[in-house]
Every structure is written in structure tokens, then in C-alpha cells.
Amino acid sequence: MSANNLFKPLNVGKIQVANRIIMAPLTRVRANISNAVPTDIMTTYYQQRASVPGTLLITEATFITERAGGYPGVPGIWSKEQVSAWKNVTRAIHKQKSFVFQQLWALGRVAGPDTLHALGYDLVSASSVPDETKRGQSLAPQDVFGSAPRPLKIEEIKEYVKDYVHAAKNAIEAGFDGVEIHSANGYLLQQFLDEHSNLRTDEYGGSVENRARFVLEVVDAIVKTIGAERVGIRLSPYVDNGGMKHGPGTLEQYAYLLKELEIRGLKPGGRLAYIHTVENTFEAKNSIGEPIIIRRPLEFVRNVWSGVWIRTQKFDRKLALEFVDVDDKLLIGFGKPFIANPDLVHRFKEDLPLNDFDFKTFYANGPKGYIDYPFYN
Numbered sequence: 001m002s003a004n005n006l007f008k009p010l011n012v013g014k015i016q017v018a019n020r021i022i023m024a025p026l027t028r029v030r031a032n033i034s035n036a037v038p039t040d041i042m043t044t045y046y047q048q049r050a051s052v053p054g055t056l057l058i059t060e061a062t063f064i065t066e067r068a069g070g071y072p073g074v075p076g077i078w079s080k081e082q083v084s085a086w087k088n089v090t091r092a093i094h095k096q097k098s099f100v101f102q103q104l105w106a107l108g109r110v111a112g113p114d115t116l117h118a119l120g121y122d123l124v125s126a127s128s129v130p131d132e133t134k135r136g137q138s139l140a141p142q143d144v145f146g147s148a149p150r151p152l153k154i155e156e157i158k159e160y161v162k163d164y165v166h167a168a169k170n171a172i173e174a175g176f177d178g179v180e181i182h183s184a185n186g187y188l189l190q191q192f193l194d195e196h197s198n199l200r201t202d203e204y205g206g207s208v209e210n211r212a213r214f215v216l217e218v219v220d221a222i223v224k225t226i227g228a229e230r231v232g233i234r235l236s237p238y239v240d241n242g243g244m245k246h247g248p249g250t251l252e253q254y255a256y257l258l259k260e261l262e263i264r265g266l267k268p269g270g271r272l273a274y275i276h277t278v279e280n281t282f283e284a285k286n287s288i289g290e291p292i293i294i295r296r297p298l299e300f301v302r303n304v305w306s307g308v309w310i311r312t313q314k315f316d317r318k319l320a321l322e323f324v325d326v327d328d329k330l331l332i333g334f335g336k337p338f339i340a341n342p343d344l345v346h347r348f349k350e351d352l353p354l355n356d357f358d359f360k361t362f363y364a365n366g367p368k369g370y371i372d373y374p375f376y377n
């Protein structure tokens with residue numbers, strides 16, 4: 001393999017990207033608060049980040065239905081108005097000759113309970129286990145987090161699967177190149193995967209197979225509707241967001257899930273576009289006192305999954321160059337660097353300096369810290 005895989009094309013499902021740099025999903029709460037419809041500044045934001053042709057963007061997490069939500073300002077993909085507004089976004093991205101997958105989101109127990117109750121819905125999860133880690137940081141500060149959710153009934157799980165399918169169909173109608181199932185970062189699907197938040201004793205809990213049932217049902221139902229090539233999935237085996245607790249069972253749980261996806265991938269037309277992992281990293285010092293990033297090994301993913309793999313979390317240009325050169329089906333996702341650099345791909349290509357991000361405007365309203373980060377030239 002040559003030393004510059006980062007700027008070589010790769011087939012990802014039905015599309016061919018021109019580089020291995022992915023814009024990771026980034027919640028920015030700029031949608032219309034009353035109806036979760038994307039706003040015009042969102043079109044500008046995505047258009048800017050699609051500026052290098054052939055780049056794959058993943059949208060911010062988008063609610064599949066109203067009751068799956070509970071954070072104001074997050075967009076949805078369940079209504080006709082939402083689909084129509086998303087069309088502006090996908091058109092703008094495609095005009096730049098880039099691509100976009102929509103991330104599909106259901107919150108489960110980490111929703112803002114008051115926001116949810118005001119809409120007439122309950123806080124739900126796999127089991128009645130609250131997230132005890134929320135310490136007042138949220139998109140909806142009026143909500144009191146940490147209350148116990150209600151376990152979903154089996155018929156409600158089936159309804160959720162239908163909601164995912166409806167959202168995926170809408171995403172395709174809105175012009176997206178595919179969808180990414182958000183099964184990471186402590187949200188509803190991961191609440192079923194984690195043995196600490198899922199204490200069910202029916203067919204959705206109690207064993208590795210049962211804990212993976214909901215997410216695999218979602219995958220299969222969406223694949224049946226829009227085709228595997230248009231479906232990706234995000235997983236975060238070792239991330240503790242939303243009170244997720246990895247432990248000795250984590251490896252077995254995720255190896256099982258990945259094996260099931262790989263088995264499907266070996267059948268004609270059954271290969272998902274990609275698996276996307278969020279990694280667990282922490283900072284340390286090396287033997288001569290320089291700061292380094294320790295990355296929890298996720299090599300087991302490659303041992304099981306032979307398709308396209310996106311890895312995200314604390315990568316920089318140098319690391320990305322190194323990683324993609326030893327794995328020819330690897331893409332690297334960037335979150336915060338893409339917030340601050342609308343032309344990140346161009347800057348990486350030319351090895352130009354990056355803008356710094358301003359975390360105060362990550363979840364603010366309006367254009368500031370959103371569409372006003374400068375391009376290099």
C-alpha cells in the first residue's frame with residue numbers, strides 16, 4: 001500500500017468516496033425548536049463542510065420520531081416538512097459532489113424527562129435503570145436528569161423498529177445516500193446492548209444474543225427497506241457516555257453483534273456500507289514526558305468485520321495517515337476539527353494549520369460558531 005491512502009478513493013456501499021476523511025455526526029441544535037425542521041443555516045453549514053468533492057459527511061443525530069426525542073433544537077426525519085427541508089441540505093451537499101448519510105437517533109433513558117412529558121411521552125429504556133452519571137450537563141437544562149425510565153413493552157420495541165424504518169425511508173426520500181443507525185454513546189439501542197442497563201428477562205435481555213436482538217431487528221428491517229449498501233451503524237463498545245459500563249462482557253457482546261453483521265455481509269447484497277466505532281481514549285505521558293493519547297485496542301473489530309470500518313475519536317492528520325495505510329478499508333472520522341474547519345479535508349491534503357474550535361458555541365443557537373469559521377483562503 002502506498003503512503004497516502006488518506007486521499008485514495010474507496011467504495012462505501014453504493015458510493016465511492018474520494019478520500020478517507022469522514023465528518024463524524026455532530027449535534028448542533030440549530031433546528032427549529034417547535035417542529036424539529038432543519039433551518040437554512042444548517043444547509044450552509046453542511047454545504048461548507050462538503051466543499052472538497054467526494055467527501056462523506058454523517059449528519060448530526062436526527063430523531064426518528066417525536067417520542068424518540070427530548071432535546072430541543074435537534075432535527076427530526078419523521079414529518080413531511082422535515083423531509084422537505086432536509087432536501088435542501090442533501091441537494092447542497094450533492095452539488096459539491098460530496099455525500100451524506102443521516103444518523104438516526106432514539107434517546108431512551110437519557111432524554112430530558114420534562115421535555116418528553118410536555119410532549120406527552122414517557123422516559124423509556126430497556127429496563128428501569130436510571131443513568132446516574134448525568135451531572136446537569138445537557139441540551140435542555142430545565143430537565144431534571146437521572147429519573148428512572150419505564151421499560152419498553154415488547155409491542156413498543158416492535159413499534160420502534162417501524163419508526164426506524166419510516167425514518168430511513170424518509171431519509172432516502174430526502175436525498176440522503178444512506179443512514180447510520182446510532183447504536184452508540186449510551187442511547188436507546190446501546191441501553192439494550194449494555195448488561196448493566198438491560199436487566200430484562202424476556203427475549204430482549206439476559207444473554208448476549210438477546211441484548212443484541214433489538215439492534216439487529218432494526219438493522220434487518222432497515223436493510224430490507226433501503227438495502228444494506230445504504231446502511232451503516234455506529235457502536236461505542238468502550239465509551240461510558242450516558243452511564244454505559246463496559247466490563248468483561250463487553251468484548252463478547254460486541255464480537256457477537258459484529259459477527260452477526262459479518263455473516264449477513266457474506267450473503268449477496270447483505271454487506272452494510274460500514275461499521276463506525278467511537279473509541280475510548282485518554283491522555284498520558286510517554287517515557288520522555290511528552291503527551292500521548294492512549295487508545296483502547298479495538299482490533300477485535302477487524303478480526304470479525306471484514307467490511308469498511310470508520311474509526312473516530314481524537315485522530316489528527318498524522319495518526320489518520322498512519323492508520324489508513326495499514327488498513328485499506330479504513331476511514332477516519334473527525335468531530336471537533338470539522339466543527340472549526342469547514343475545509344478540513346483541503347487543510348489535511350495541503351497540511352495547512354487548523355482553526356481552533358469554540359466549545360461555547362457547540363450547542364448555541366444561530367450562526368455564530370456554526371457557519372462563520374473561516375476557510376483557509
Ligand SMILES: Cc1cc2nc3c(=O)[nH]c(=O)nc-3n(C[C@H](O)[C@H](O)[C@H](O)COP(=O)(O)O)c2cc1C
Nearest residue numbers: 024025026027060061278312313314334335336362
Ligand atoms: C458538539 C458535539 C456533538 C456531537 N454529536 C454527536 C451526535 O449527534 N452523534 C454521535 O454519534 N456523536 C456525536 N458526537 C461525537 C462525535 O461524533 C465524535 O465521536 C467526537 O467528537 C470525537 O471525535 P473528535 O475527537 O474528532 O472530536 C458529538 C461530539 C461533539 C463535540
